[in-house]
Amino acid sequence: MPLVNLLGSKGKLVLGTLLICAVILELAYCQKDAQEQRPTPGTRPKPSKPKPGKTTNKGPRAVTAKPKIKATPAAQAQPLLTQVLNKGKFKKVGEAVSVQTGDTLELRCRGKPVSWSVPTYLEEEDDGRLSIVQHERYGALTLVNTTGADTGEYTCYPMYCEDTDCRKEYGKAVKVFVFFPDPQELFVPSSDYYEVIQLRTNWPTVLPCQVTSPEAKVTLHREYPPVEVAVDGTEISFNVKKGFTIHRPRPYHAGALYCVASLGNLRQSSTKYMLIYVNYPMAPPAPVIQASSTSVVVGENLRVSCIVVGEQNVAVEFTWEYPGQQSGRPPYTQESVSPVGGGAAQQQSQSVLLVDEVRDVDQGTYTCTAHNLQGAKSVSATVKVVPKAKAKKP
Numbered sequence: 001m002p003l004v005n006l007l008g009s010k011g012k013l014v015l016g017t018l019l020i021c022a023v024i025l026e027l028a029y030c031q032k033d034a035q036e037q038r039p040t041p042g043t044r045p046k047p048s049k050p051k052p053g054k055t056t057n058k059g060p061r062a063v064t065a066k067p068k069i070k071a072t073p074a075a076q077a078q079p080l081l082t083q084v085l086n087k088g089k090f091k092k093v094g095e096a097v098s099v100q101t102g103d104t105l106e107l108r109c110r111g112k113p114v115s116w117s118v119p120t121y122l123e124e125e126d127d128g129r130l131s132i133v134q135h136e137r138y139g140a141l142t143l144v145n146t147t148g149a150d151t152g153e154y155t156c157y158p159m160y161c162e163d164t165d166c167r168k169e170y171g172k173a174v175k176v177f178v179f180f181p182d183p184q185e186l187f188v189p190s191s192d193y194y195e196v197i198q199l200r201t202n203w204p205t206v207l208p209c210q211v212t213s214p215e216a217k218v219t220l221h222r223e224y225p226p227v228e229v230a231v232d233g234t235e236i237s238f239n240v241k242k243g244f245t246i247h248r249p250r251p252y253h254a255g256a257l258y259c260v261a262s263l264g265n266l267r268q269s270s271t272k273y274m275l276i277y278v279n280y281p282m283a284p285p286a287p288v289i290q291a292s293s294t295s296v297v298v299g300e301n302l303r304v305s306c307i308v309v310g311e312q313n314v315a316v317e318f319t320w321e322y323p324g325q326q327s328g329r330p331p332y333t334q335e336s337v338s339p340v341g342g343g344a345a346q347q348q349s350q351s352v353l354l355v356d357e358v359r360d361v362d363q364g365t366y367t368c369t370a371h372n373l374q375g376a377k378s379v380s381a382t383v384k385v386v387p388k389a390k391a392k393k394p
């Protein structure tokens with residue numbers, strides 16, 4: 001969020017859709033024997049009683065086990081994600097798993113307590129298919145009557161608790177991407193007929209056409225002219241868990257695009273993506289302020305300039321705060337944009353605040369705030385007003 005500047009006047013920019021989350025798969029590989037989590041069918045979660053230190057009491061089996069091989073307190077700290085298969089079999093999960101649509105997805109994550117995150121659609125639509133239960137030593141996530149739409153990332157976060165105050169330990173999250181291959185729907189269904197996506201200069205853009213099967217072959221297409229877009233892996237790449245990424249958007253990437261998935265003799269098109277190119281600044285502006293003089297004699301004119309040198313074609317807006325404001329001095333500014341010589345494509349944006357015939361009320365701090373789509377920065381200068389010199393100056 002901090003990267004997004006919410007200028008009211010630019011409200012139409014739907015920045016929310018632009019937040020590109022770098023999905024870092026920090027899959028902690030399981031090193032422990034999943035058998036240890038074998039459930040007793042029908043066991044109710046035992047009431048958690050506070051135990052001092054680590055929870056190593058696993059019944060007689062664990063107690064007699066040699067710590068070297070079996071559960072050690074250290075191993076316990078690492079959450080461990082397992083998939084519960086039929087007949088009480090457990091499987092450590094890697095980066096991705098496939099579950100047949102209609103089947104039940106059951107994940108267990110070691111930790112007490114743990115917190116889960118699921119694909120947004122599941123979070124928003126509670127139709128009773130998802131249940132999350134915290135047991136004494138692990139959290140269990142169960143999703144029944146699954147469909148291709150459930151495809152996505154499932155994450156377990158161990159929680160760090162102090163008394164009743166718990167927070168997610170993001171660094172220790174364990175993620176698994178679950179595909180639910182749907183024989184009818186190659187793409188995870190979207191509720192929108194089309195999606196508007198902004199292409200920002202130098203910001204990777206994701207076209208989130210998500211397939212339900214990792215086996216599907218996915219290509220990218222442009223509507224007009226109807227061509228397949230080359231995916232070279234550098235400029236544009238494809239990730240079966242994410243969709244297509246345009247790494248360094250350029251104006252020519254704009255337009256209507258869509259994905260096509262094929263598997264067997266099924267071929268389907270995704271939602272349409274309307275890509276709009278925006279000259280988006282890399283950083284907030286860095287204004288420099290300068291007053292024509294730090295000490296002005298009553299009756300003289302004052303100029304305070306605020307200058308931003310930045311990327312070309314990136315609009316900068318200026319606002320001013322000045323001492324005369326309270327006493328109703330009208331703002332009187334001159335703004336200009338001019339190219340900057342030299343190799344880099346830069347421009348200088350300038351706002352000059354002019355104060356004619358300075359009076360005592362004009363003494364004080366002049367603050368210029370420069371805004372662009374990436375943020376705002378203020379700079380100030382102090383101006384002193386001195387009385388008209390009746391006698392000779394030193």
Ligand SMILES: *[C@@H]1O[C@H](CO)[C@@H](O)[C@H](O)[C@H]1NC(C)=O
Binds near residue numbers: 127
């Ligand atoms: C799952 O599907 C079965 C059979 O269609 C149905 O009886 C059951 O109510 C469904 N469960 C949930 C939680 O939707």
